Amino acid sequence: MTRIATICLLLTSCVAAYAGPPPKGPGPAPCISAVQKFCAGVPVGFGRRLACLAEHKAQLTPACRERLALMQSVFEEGQKSIRKTEAYLEKHDPEEAKAFKKLTSPPPDQPVSNAAAPNNAAPAAATPR
Numbered sequence: 001m002t003r004i005a006t007i008c009l010l011l012t013s014c015v016a017a018y019a020g021p022p023p024k025g026p027g028p029a030p031c032i033s034a035v036q037k038f039c040a041g042v043p044v045g046f047g048r049r050l051a052c053l054a055e056h057k058a059q060l061t062p063a064c065r066e067r068l069a070l071m072q073s074v075f076e077e078g079q080k081s082i083r084k085t086e087a088y089l090e091k092h093d094p095e096e097a098k099a100f101k102k103l104t105s106p107p108p109d110q111p112v113s114n115a116a117a118p119n120n121a122a123p124a125a126a127t128p129r
Contacts, residue, residue: 030063046106047075 031053038059039052053060053068060068082104089097 030061030067034060034064048106050075 034053034056035049038056039049042048042052050068050071053064054072057065057068086097086100086104089100
């Protein structure tokens, strides 16, 4: 279980590093108002807010669309890492793989839209298991 916690921490750190520090100076981050307007009721996590923004892409500012594309790329890289980790664990430690899948899958009552990934590719968390 310690390995799973370490892997999750590393994945989270990588995504946070891509996101960068909060903006300095006047004005909010490019998508704050869009998240508040279109996605306020969308639960955080598993790419759900990215999916929400992608569904409203036509209504986003150019700066927000640019940031969305970057964050979709970061999200997809995280999903690739999760898939590689799952494959490794399934091969070497099936019990650990089950625990990892439980940590990296959304609750059944909160499905993930395919729109979180770039070009509407299905993220790993949304695929049936």
